[in-house]
Structure formats: C-alpha cells, structure tokens
Amino acid sequence: MWEIMFEKPISINYIKKAPYFGSSEGVSFAFIKNEDKLEAYLYPGPFGFDKTPEELKSKKVFEFSESGYQEAVSWMNDHIGDYEKVAHGRRFDINSIEKICKS
DSSP states (O other), rough: OOOOOOOOSHHHHHHHHHHHEEEETEEEEEEEETTTTTEEEEESSSOOOGSSSSGGOEEEEESSHHHHHHHHHHHHHGGGGGGGGTTTTTTOOHHHHHHHOOO
C-alpha cells in the first residue's frame, strides 16, 4: 500500500523558471509549466522523462496557480498506486527494465 508520495515538493516559483523532476520509490514525476498551464506527469523508473515512452506516462493538466499545484499533487498521490513500488536501494535489473518497456 502506498502512502502519500509528498506534499508540494518545491515552490511553484521554481516551476515558473524550469521543469521539476523527481522520483519516489521507483515512480518518477514531473511538473512542467506550459504557457499558463501546469502539466503533471507520473511515469515508471528507471529512465528519465525524455527517454520514457509517452504511452507509459500519465499526464494531467492544471491551472498554473497555487491551487492548481495543490490539485496536481493530490492527483499524483491518488495515482501513484497505479505503478509498481520499488524499495529504496533496490536496483533495477535488466529483466525489470525490459518488463517496464514492454508494458
């Protein structure tokens, strides 16, 4: 069972200037400002955002505001359970990477 992934991990002012990427127990996430919207992404590790196939990413768009940011965090916390949890310190082996890529 997943616990809440995080509360707002960084100031929205940072996201105004640059995308923010992170991960929690094998699940990666991104916050990207696109014009006046906030794009929130969840996707499986171990690859980075640009190397993860689009079909493996979950995306939702929110208003770029403090309330939109809070809604994005809530959405991520609601959907993190859609991904396999990977304990900290457990390395991905080639079989698990191939499984993720073939999903």
